[in-house]
Amino acid sequence: MLDRDLVAEVLTAARAGGAEWAELFMEDTLNTSIGLLQGAVKDVGGGNAYGAGIRLLYGTRVVYGYTNDTSRAGLLEVASALAKSQGKTGQTDSAGAGGLDFRQQNVAQLYQVREHPAGTTKRQKLEIARRAHAAAQVGHVKTTDVTYVDVAQRVLIANSGGVWAEDERVRSRLMVRAIAEDGTHRADGFAGPGASMGLEFFDGTLPEEAGAEAARLANAMLYAGYVPAGRMPVVIGNAFGGVIFHEACGHILETTSVAKNASVFADKLGQKIAGSCVSAVDDGTLPGAWGSINIDDEGMPAERTVLIDKGVLTSFMVDKVGEMQTGYRRTGSGRRQNYTYAPASRMRSTFILNGPDTPESLISQVKFGLYARTMGGGSVVPGTGDYNFTVNEGYVIRDGQVCEPVRGAALVGNGAHDLMNITGVAGDLAHGQGMCGSVSGSIPTDVGQPHILISEITVGGR
Secondary structure, eight states: OOHHHHHHHHHHHHHSSSSSSEEEEEEEEEEEEEEEEEEEEEEEEEEEEEEEEEEEEETTTEEEEEEEESSSHHHHHHHHHHHHHHTTOOOSSSSSSSSSEEEEOOOSSOOOOSSOOSSHHHHHHHHHHHHHHHTTTTEEEEEEEEEEEEEEEEEEEEEESSSEEEEEEEEEEEEEEEEEEOOSOEEEEEEEEEESOOOGGGGGGHHHHHHHHHHHHHHHHHTOEEEOOOEEEEEOOEEEEEIIIIIIIGGGGBBHHTTTOSSTTOOOOSSBOOOOOOOEEEESSSBOOOOOOSSSSSBBBEEEEEEEEEEEEOOOOOHHHHHHOOOOOOOOOOOOTTTTTTTEEEEEEEEOOOOOOOOOHHHHOOEEEEEEEEEEEEEEEEETEEEEEEEEEEEEEEEEEEEEEESSSSEEEEHHHHHTTTTESSSSEEEEEEEEETEEEEEEEEEEEEEEEEEEEEEEEE
Protein backbone atom coordinates (compact mmCIF):
# COMPACT_ATOMS: atom_id res chain seq x y z
CA MET A 1 0.00 0.00 0.00
CA LEU A 2 2.97 2.30 0.67
CA ASP A 3 6.67 2.06 -0.14
CA ARG A 4 8.77 0.91 2.83
CA ASP A 5 11.40 3.58 2.37
CA LEU A 6 8.68 6.25 2.45
CA VAL A 7 7.15 4.80 5.62
CA ALA A 8 10.58 4.70 7.27
CA GLU A 9 11.16 8.33 6.29
CA VAL A 10 7.78 9.39 7.68
CA LEU A 11 8.23 7.57 11.00
CA THR A 12 11.73 8.98 11.41
CA ALA A 13 10.43 12.50 10.75
CA ALA A 14 7.60 12.01 13.21
CA ARG A 15 10.05 11.08 15.96
CA ALA A 16 12.24 14.13 15.40
CA GLY A 17 10.48 15.90 18.28
CA GLY A 18 11.67 13.31 20.77
CA ALA A 19 8.93 10.68 20.58
CA GLU A 20 10.02 7.30 21.86
CA TRP A 21 7.81 5.36 19.47
CA ALA A 22 5.95 6.02 16.20
CA GLU A 23 3.29 4.13 14.25
CA LEU A 24 1.64 4.55 10.87
CA PHE A 25 -1.79 3.07 10.16
CA MET A 26 -3.13 3.23 6.61
CA GLU A 27 -6.44 1.98 5.28
CA ASP A 28 -8.32 1.70 2.01
CA THR A 29 -11.92 0.72 2.73
CA LEU A 30 -14.83 0.11 0.37
CA ASN A 31 -18.36 -0.32 1.68
CA THR A 32 -21.84 -0.89 0.28
CA SER A 33 -25.29 -0.50 1.83
CA ILE A 34 -28.71 -1.25 0.36
CA GLY A 35 -31.93 -0.43 2.19
CA LEU A 36 -35.44 -1.73 1.51
CA LEU A 37 -38.65 -0.41 3.06
CA GLN A 38 -41.54 -2.81 2.63
CA GLY A 39 -39.71 -4.42 -0.27
CA ALA A 40 -39.02 -1.22 -2.20
CA VAL A 41 -35.51 0.19 -2.52
CA LYS A 42 -35.22 3.27 -0.28
CA ASP A 43 -31.49 3.90 -0.58
CA VAL A 44 -28.29 2.54 -2.06
CA GLY A 45 -25.04 3.81 -0.65
CA GLY A 46 -21.36 3.15 -0.48
CA GLY A 47 -18.06 4.87 -0.19
CA ASN A 48 -14.31 4.75 0.08
CA ALA A 49 -12.46 5.64 3.29
CA TYR A 50 -8.83 6.24 2.38
CA GLY A 51 -6.07 7.75 4.46
CA ALA A 52 -3.42 7.30 7.11
CA GLY A 53 -2.95 8.11 10.78
CA ILE A 54 0.33 8.63 12.64
CA ARG A 55 0.61 7.99 16.37
CA LEU A 56 3.49 9.09 18.60
CA LEU A 57 4.17 8.01 22.17
CA TYR A 58 6.01 10.18 24.64
CA GLY A 59 6.06 7.72 27.51
CA THR A 60 2.37 6.90 27.82
CA ARG A 61 1.25 10.24 26.38
CA VAL A 62 -0.29 9.89 22.91
CA VAL A 63 -0.13 12.41 20.07
CA TYR A 64 -2.18 11.54 16.98
CA GLY A 65 -2.78 13.04 13.57
CA TYR A 66 -4.25 11.85 10.26
CA THR A 67 -4.68 12.77 6.62
CA ASN A 68 -6.29 11.49 3.44
CA ASP A 69 -3.28 12.74 1.46
CA THR A 70 -0.92 9.76 1.45
CA SER A 71 1.62 11.32 -0.88
CA ARG A 72 5.13 11.85 0.46
CA ALA A 73 4.41 15.55 0.99
CA GLY A 74 1.10 14.87 2.73
CA LEU A 75 2.46 12.28 5.14
CA LEU A 76 5.57 14.32 5.96
CA GLU A 77 3.39 17.35 6.66
CA VAL A 78 1.49 15.44 9.34
CA ALA A 79 4.68 13.88 10.72
CA SER A 80 6.34 17.30 10.98
CA ALA A 81 3.32 18.87 12.67
CA LEU A 82 3.18 16.08 15.24
CA ALA A 83 6.91 16.31 15.92
CA LYS A 84 6.68 20.07 16.46
CA SER A 85 3.57 19.81 18.64
CA GLN A 86 5.69 19.06 21.67
CA GLY A 87 7.71 22.26 21.35
CA LYS A 88 10.84 20.53 20.11
CA THR A 89 12.46 20.77 16.72
CA GLY A 90 14.43 18.28 14.71
CA GLN A 91 15.08 17.05 11.21
CA THR A 92 11.64 16.46 9.68
CA ASP A 93 12.41 16.38 5.97
CA SER A 94 14.19 13.53 4.22
CA ALA A 95 16.97 12.53 6.61
CA GLY A 96 16.93 9.33 8.55
CA ALA A 97 15.15 7.14 6.03
CA GLY A 98 17.44 4.33 7.07
CA GLY A 99 17.67 2.80 10.49
CA LEU A 100 14.28 1.04 10.43
CA ASP A 101 14.46 -2.66 9.65
CA PHE A 102 10.84 -3.63 9.03
CA ARG A 103 9.95 -7.28 9.61
CA GLN A 104 7.06 -8.63 7.58
CA GLN A 105 4.38 -9.82 9.99
CA ASN A 106 3.01 -13.24 9.12
CA VAL A 107 -0.75 -12.70 9.18
CA ALA A 108 -2.63 -15.97 9.65
CA GLN A 109 -5.96 -15.88 7.83
CA LEU A 110 -8.79 -17.06 10.09
CA TYR A 111 -11.18 -17.26 7.16
CA GLN A 112 -10.72 -17.39 3.37
CA VAL A 113 -13.33 -15.23 1.63
CA ARG A 114 -14.91 -17.06 -1.30
CA GLU A 115 -17.30 -14.41 -2.67
CA HIS A 116 -15.62 -11.05 -2.23
CA PRO A 117 -18.11 -8.13 -2.18
CA ALA A 118 -16.06 -6.32 -4.83
CA GLY A 119 -16.61 -9.25 -7.20
CA THR A 120 -20.40 -9.30 -6.90
CA THR A 121 -23.07 -6.94 -8.20
CA LYS A 122 -25.49 -4.70 -6.35
CA ARG A 123 -28.27 -6.73 -7.92
CA GLN A 124 -26.99 -9.86 -6.14
CA LYS A 125 -26.84 -7.95 -2.86
CA LEU A 126 -30.32 -6.53 -3.39
CA GLU A 127 -31.67 -10.05 -3.88
CA ILE A 128 -30.36 -11.04 -0.43
CA ALA A 129 -32.31 -8.19 1.14
CA ARG A 130 -35.44 -9.07 -0.84
CA ARG A 131 -35.31 -12.68 0.35
CA ALA A 132 -35.28 -11.49 3.96
CA HIS A 133 -38.19 -9.12 3.30
CA ALA A 134 -40.29 -11.88 1.75
CA ALA A 135 -39.66 -14.24 4.67
CA ALA A 136 -40.82 -11.59 7.16
CA GLN A 137 -44.27 -11.26 5.57
CA VAL A 138 -46.06 -13.51 8.04
CA GLY A 139 -48.73 -13.07 10.70
CA HIS A 140 -49.53 -9.46 11.53
CA VAL A 141 -46.38 -8.01 10.00
CA LYS A 142 -47.29 -4.95 7.96
CA THR A 143 -43.91 -3.27 7.45
CA THR A 144 -40.33 -4.43 7.03
CA ASP A 145 -37.13 -2.39 7.01
CA VAL A 146 -34.17 -4.37 5.66
CA THR A 147 -30.55 -3.21 5.32
CA TYR A 148 -27.72 -5.10 3.64
CA VAL A 149 -24.14 -3.94 4.32
CA ASP A 150 -20.66 -5.11 3.37
CA VAL A 151 -17.21 -3.74 4.11
CA ALA A 152 -13.77 -4.56 2.68
CA GLN A 153 -10.99 -2.84 4.62
CA ARG A 154 -7.33 -3.12 3.55
CA VAL A 155 -4.88 -1.99 6.23
CA LEU A 156 -1.17 -1.44 6.69
CA ILE A 157 0.39 -1.10 10.16
CA ALA A 158 4.06 -0.16 10.49
CA ASN A 159 5.92 1.13 13.53
CA SER A 160 9.35 2.19 14.70
CA GLY A 161 9.73 -1.16 16.47
CA GLY A 162 10.03 -2.80 13.05
CA VAL A 163 6.51 -4.20 12.66
CA TRP A 164 5.16 -4.28 9.09
CA ALA A 165 1.76 -5.95 8.78
CA GLU A 166 -0.86 -5.89 6.03
CA ASP A 167 -4.33 -7.40 6.07
CA GLU A 168 -7.79 -7.24 4.53
CA ARG A 169 -10.94 -7.43 6.65
CA VAL A 170 -14.15 -8.39 4.82
CA ARG A 171 -17.50 -8.29 6.62
CA SER A 172 -21.11 -8.77 5.56
CA ARG A 173 -24.31 -8.19 7.52
CA LEU A 174 -28.08 -8.20 7.10
CA MET A 175 -30.38 -6.25 9.45
CA VAL A 176 -34.13 -6.86 9.43
CA ARG A 177 -36.79 -4.97 11.36
CA ALA A 178 -40.36 -6.26 11.17
CA ILE A 179 -43.35 -4.27 12.50
CA ALA A 180 -46.53 -6.12 13.41
CA GLU A 181 -49.79 -4.22 13.97
CA ASP A 182 -53.54 -4.72 13.88
CA GLY A 183 -54.82 -1.15 14.09
CA THR A 184 -54.73 -1.11 17.90
CA HIS A 185 -51.58 -2.94 18.94
CA ARG A 186 -48.07 -2.57 17.59
CA ALA A 187 -44.77 -4.41 18.15
CA ASP A 188 -41.53 -4.82 16.31
CA GLY A 189 -38.79 -7.41 16.05
CA PHE A 190 -35.19 -7.30 14.92
CA ALA A 191 -32.57 -9.72 13.61
CA GLY A 192 -29.07 -8.71 12.51
CA PRO A 193 -26.74 -11.60 11.60
CA GLY A 194 -23.26 -10.76 10.38
CA ALA A 195 -19.85 -12.35 9.85
CA SER A 196 -16.28 -11.72 8.76
CA MET A 197 -17.11 -13.36 5.47
CA GLY A 198 -18.05 -12.47 1.92
CA LEU A 199 -21.41 -13.11 0.31
CA GLU A 200 -20.96 -16.84 0.90
CA PHE A 201 -22.30 -16.02 4.38
CA PHE A 202 -25.75 -15.79 2.83
CA ASP A 203 -25.66 -19.20 1.16
CA GLY A 204 -28.55 -21.45 2.02
CA THR A 205 -31.47 -19.95 3.88
CA LEU A 206 -29.83 -17.37 6.12
CA PRO A 207 -31.67 -14.31 4.68
CA GLU A 208 -34.96 -16.16 5.14
CA GLU A 209 -33.99 -17.09 8.70
CA ALA A 210 -33.26 -13.47 9.57
CA GLY A 211 -36.58 -12.31 8.14
CA ALA A 212 -38.50 -15.08 9.87
CA GLU A 213 -36.85 -14.35 13.24
CA ALA A 214 -37.69 -10.64 13.08
CA ALA A 215 -41.29 -11.49 12.20
CA ARG A 216 -41.52 -14.13 14.94
CA LEU A 217 -40.45 -11.63 17.58
CA ALA A 218 -42.85 -8.93 16.37
CA ASN A 219 -45.80 -11.31 16.29
CA ALA A 220 -44.93 -12.81 19.68
CA MET A 221 -44.96 -9.42 21.40
CA LEU A 222 -47.99 -7.92 19.59
CA TYR A 223 -50.54 -8.78 22.28
CA ALA A 224 -48.20 -8.95 25.26
CA GLY A 225 -49.24 -7.32 28.51
CA TYR A 226 -46.93 -5.32 30.75
CA VAL A 227 -44.41 -6.95 33.02
CA PRO A 228 -44.77 -6.70 36.81
CA ALA A 229 -41.93 -4.76 38.40
CA GLY A 230 -39.76 -5.70 41.35
CA ARG A 231 -36.82 -7.80 42.48
CA MET A 232 -36.99 -11.32 41.08
CA PRO A 233 -34.95 -14.12 39.49
CA VAL A 234 -34.40 -13.74 35.76
CA VAL A 235 -33.37 -16.26 33.11
CA ILE A 236 -31.62 -14.45 30.27
CA GLY A 237 -31.58 -16.04 26.83
CA ASN A 238 -28.50 -16.95 24.84
CA ALA A 239 -26.86 -15.15 21.88
CA PHE A 240 -27.59 -11.40 22.12
CA GLY A 241 -28.41 -11.88 25.80
CA GLY A 242 -24.65 -11.50 26.21
CA VAL A 243 -25.01 -7.77 25.52
CA ILE A 244 -25.33 -7.21 29.29
CA PHE A 245 -21.97 -8.86 29.96
CA HIS A 246 -20.44 -6.92 27.07
CA GLU A 247 -21.67 -3.53 28.23
CA ALA A 248 -21.82 -3.79 32.00
CA CYS A 249 -18.68 -5.91 32.50
CA GLY A 250 -16.68 -6.05 29.28
CA HIS A 251 -15.94 -2.36 29.03
CA ILE A 252 -14.60 -2.19 32.57
CA LEU A 253 -12.23 -5.08 31.77
CA GLU A 254 -10.53 -3.00 29.05
CA THR A 255 -7.34 -1.22 30.08
CA THR A 256 -8.91 1.93 28.64
CA SER A 257 -10.82 1.95 31.95
CA VAL A 258 -8.46 -0.07 34.15
CA ALA A 259 -5.42 2.17 33.58
CA LYS A 260 -7.40 5.21 34.76
CA ASN A 261 -8.63 3.32 37.82
CA ALA A 262 -12.11 3.94 36.41
CA SER A 263 -13.05 0.28 36.74
CA VAL A 264 -14.40 -1.52 39.76
CA PHE A 265 -12.23 -4.47 38.69
CA ALA A 266 -8.97 -2.49 38.42
CA ASP A 267 -7.46 -4.11 41.53
CA LYS A 268 -9.29 -7.44 41.38
CA LEU A 269 -6.93 -9.53 39.20
CA GLY A 270 -6.71 -13.04 40.68
CA GLN A 271 -9.78 -12.47 42.83
CA LYS A 272 -13.26 -13.95 42.62
CA ILE A 273 -15.61 -11.54 40.85
CA ALA A 274 -18.35 -13.91 39.63
CA GLY A 275 -20.15 -17.08 40.55
CA SER A 276 -18.07 -20.24 40.20
CA CYS A 277 -20.24 -21.32 37.27
CA VAL A 278 -19.06 -18.32 35.22
CA SER A 279 -16.13 -18.45 32.80
CA ALA A 280 -15.80 -15.81 30.10
CA VAL A 281 -13.43 -15.02 27.23
CA ASP A 282 -12.75 -12.34 24.66
CA ASP A 283 -11.78 -14.22 21.52
CA GLY A 284 -10.51 -12.66 18.30
CA THR A 285 -9.77 -16.02 16.65
CA LEU A 286 -13.20 -17.52 15.90
CA PRO A 287 -13.04 -18.31 12.16
CA GLY A 288 -15.37 -16.02 10.23
CA ALA A 289 -16.94 -14.44 13.32
CA TRP A 290 -18.21 -10.86 13.05
CA GLY A 291 -15.84 -9.66 15.80
CA SER A 292 -12.79 -11.68 14.78
CA ILE A 293 -9.54 -10.13 13.57
CA ASN A 294 -6.44 -11.67 12.01
CA ILE A 295 -4.37 -8.88 13.56
CA ASP A 296 -5.38 -5.95 15.71
CA ASP A 297 -4.93 -2.34 14.63
CA GLU A 298 -1.48 -2.27 16.22
CA GLY A 299 -0.28 -5.22 14.13
CA MET A 300 -0.49 -7.88 16.86
CA PRO A 301 -1.99 -11.29 15.99
CA ALA A 302 -5.41 -12.07 17.45
CA GLU A 303 -5.70 -14.35 20.45
CA ARG A 304 -8.22 -15.96 22.77
CA THR A 305 -8.07 -14.14 26.11
CA VAL A 306 -9.57 -15.84 29.16
CA LEU A 307 -11.08 -13.05 31.26
CA ILE A 308 -12.82 -15.04 33.98
CA ASP A 309 -12.07 -18.64 34.93
CA LYS A 310 -14.63 -20.25 37.24
CA GLY A 311 -15.45 -16.91 38.75
CA VAL A 312 -11.85 -15.66 39.11
CA LEU A 313 -10.62 -12.63 37.15
CA THR A 314 -7.61 -13.83 35.14
CA SER A 315 -6.94 -11.10 32.54
CA PHE A 316 -7.87 -7.72 31.16
CA MET A 317 -8.05 -6.69 27.51
CA VAL A 318 -4.80 -4.84 26.84
CA ASP A 319 -3.47 -2.66 24.02
CA LYS A 320 0.04 -1.19 23.70
CA VAL A 321 -0.60 1.94 25.75
CA GLY A 322 -2.53 -0.10 28.31
CA GLU A 323 0.44 -2.45 28.65
CA MET A 324 2.75 0.48 29.28
CA GLN A 325 0.36 2.03 31.81
CA THR A 326 -0.49 -1.13 33.76
CA GLY A 327 2.30 -3.63 33.10
CA TYR A 328 -0.22 -6.25 31.96
CA ARG A 329 0.59 -8.28 28.83
CA ARG A 330 -0.84 -7.11 25.51
CA THR A 331 -3.72 -9.26 24.28
CA GLY A 332 -4.12 -8.11 20.66
CA SER A 333 -7.01 -5.85 21.65
CA GLY A 334 -5.93 -2.55 20.06
CA ARG A 335 -8.77 -1.56 17.74
CA ARG A 336 -10.10 1.54 15.96
CA GLN A 337 -12.96 2.45 13.67
CA ASN A 338 -10.72 3.87 10.95
CA TYR A 339 -7.59 5.91 10.33
CA THR A 340 -9.08 9.02 11.96
CA TYR A 341 -8.88 7.33 15.40
CA ALA A 342 -5.96 6.23 17.53
CA PRO A 343 -6.40 2.62 18.73
CA ALA A 344 -7.54 1.66 22.22
CA SER A 345 -8.20 -1.58 24.09
CA ARG A 346 -11.50 -2.94 22.78
CA MET A 347 -13.52 -6.14 22.76
CA ARG A 348 -13.67 -8.59 19.84
CA SER A 349 -16.00 -11.57 20.50
CA THR A 350 -16.83 -11.48 24.21
CA PHE A 351 -18.93 -14.23 25.75
CA ILE A 352 -19.69 -16.47 28.70
CA LEU A 353 -18.71 -20.10 28.15
CA ASN A 354 -21.00 -23.11 28.30
CA GLY A 355 -22.04 -24.54 31.64
CA PRO A 356 -23.56 -27.87 32.75
CA ASP A 357 -27.24 -26.88 32.86
CA THR A 358 -30.02 -26.74 30.28
CA PRO A 359 -32.35 -23.80 29.63
CA GLU A 360 -35.24 -25.92 30.89
CA SER A 361 -33.49 -26.77 34.16
CA LEU A 362 -32.73 -23.10 34.81
CA ILE A 363 -36.35 -22.09 34.17
CA SER A 364 -37.63 -24.94 36.36
CA GLN A 365 -35.82 -23.43 39.38
CA VAL A 366 -37.85 -20.21 39.22
CA LYS A 367 -41.11 -20.03 41.16
CA PHE A 368 -41.92 -16.54 39.91
CA GLY A 369 -39.71 -14.44 37.69
CA LEU A 370 -38.93 -13.30 34.18
CA TYR A 371 -37.62 -15.11 31.12
CA ALA A 372 -35.76 -12.46 29.09
CA ARG A 373 -35.52 -14.49 25.92
CA THR A 374 -34.27 -11.66 23.66
CA MET A 375 -32.42 -8.60 24.88
CA GLY A 376 -32.37 -5.13 23.36
CA GLY A 377 -30.23 -2.07 23.88
CA GLY A 378 -29.53 -0.07 27.00
CA SER A 379 -27.19 2.26 28.80
CA VAL A 380 -24.27 1.79 31.20
CA VAL A 381 -22.54 4.18 33.57
CA PRO A 382 -18.80 3.91 32.73
CA GLY A 383 -16.61 2.98 35.64
CA THR A 384 -19.36 1.66 37.90
CA GLY A 385 -21.04 -0.92 35.68
CA ASP A 386 -24.54 0.31 36.59
CA TYR A 387 -26.86 -0.55 33.70
CA ASN A 388 -30.40 -0.42 32.37
CA PHE A 389 -31.30 -2.74 29.48
CA THR A 390 -34.56 -3.30 27.66
CA VAL A 391 -35.99 -6.77 27.10
CA ASN A 392 -37.28 -7.13 23.54
CA GLU A 393 -38.96 -10.47 24.21
CA GLY A 394 -40.01 -11.46 27.71
CA TYR A 395 -42.25 -14.02 29.40
CA VAL A 396 -43.46 -14.51 32.94
CA ILE A 397 -42.17 -17.65 34.67
CA ARG A 398 -44.59 -19.28 37.13
CA ASP A 399 -43.80 -22.46 39.03
CA GLY A 400 -40.98 -23.32 36.66
CA GLN A 401 -43.03 -22.83 33.49
CA VAL A 402 -42.80 -20.17 30.78
CA CYS A 403 -46.18 -18.43 30.66
CA GLU A 404 -47.63 -15.31 29.04
CA PRO A 405 -45.54 -12.82 27.05
CA VAL A 406 -44.85 -9.42 28.60
CA ARG A 407 -43.56 -6.15 27.17
CA GLY A 408 -41.97 -3.08 28.71
CA ALA A 409 -39.45 -4.97 30.81
CA ALA A 410 -36.09 -3.47 31.72
CA LEU A 411 -33.27 -5.07 33.68
CA VAL A 412 -31.66 -2.64 36.11
CA GLY A 413 -28.50 -3.63 37.93
CA ASN A 414 -24.76 -3.48 38.37
CA GLY A 415 -22.35 -5.65 36.40
CA ALA A 416 -19.95 -6.32 39.26
CA HIS A 417 -22.79 -7.19 41.64
CA ASP A 418 -24.83 -9.28 39.23
CA LEU A 419 -21.88 -11.42 38.12
CA MET A 420 -21.89 -12.83 41.66
CA ASN A 421 -25.63 -13.54 41.37
CA ILE A 422 -25.30 -15.82 38.33
CA THR A 423 -26.19 -19.22 39.77
CA GLY A 424 -26.70 -21.30 36.64
CA VAL A 425 -25.26 -21.49 33.12
CA ALA A 426 -26.65 -23.67 30.34
CA GLY A 427 -24.75 -25.36 27.51
CA ASP A 428 -26.33 -23.63 24.50
CA LEU A 429 -23.77 -20.92 23.74
CA ALA A 430 -24.70 -18.72 20.78
CA HIS A 431 -23.51 -15.36 19.48
CA GLY A 432 -25.09 -12.09 18.42
CA GLN A 433 -23.62 -9.28 16.36
CA GLY A 434 -23.47 -5.55 16.93
CA MET A 435 -21.46 -2.36 16.70
CA CYS A 436 -19.65 -1.14 19.80
CA GLY A 437 -18.84 2.52 20.41
CA SER A 438 -16.02 3.82 22.59
CA VAL A 439 -13.04 6.18 22.54
CA SER A 440 -11.65 4.71 19.30
CA GLY A 441 -14.94 4.83 17.40
CA SER A 442 -17.52 2.23 16.39
CA ILE A 443 -16.25 -1.28 15.70
CA PRO A 444 -17.87 -4.68 14.95
CA THR A 445 -18.09 -6.96 17.97
CA ASP A 446 -19.76 -10.24 18.88
CA VAL A 447 -21.59 -10.77 22.14
CA GLY A 448 -22.70 -14.13 23.40
CA GLN A 449 -23.62 -16.52 26.16
CA PRO A 450 -25.66 -19.61 26.92
CA HIS A 451 -28.88 -19.19 28.88
CA ILE A 452 -28.03 -17.97 32.38
CA LEU A 453 -29.94 -17.68 35.65
CA ILE A 454 -29.50 -14.59 37.83
CA SER A 455 -30.86 -15.31 41.29
CA GLU A 456 -32.21 -11.80 41.83
CA ILE A 457 -32.24 -8.59 39.80
CA THR A 458 -34.46 -5.51 39.56
CA VAL A 459 -37.03 -5.72 36.78
CA GLY A 460 -38.48 -2.39 35.79
CA GLY A 461 -41.98 -2.43 34.34
CA ARG A 462 -44.56 0.05 33.15
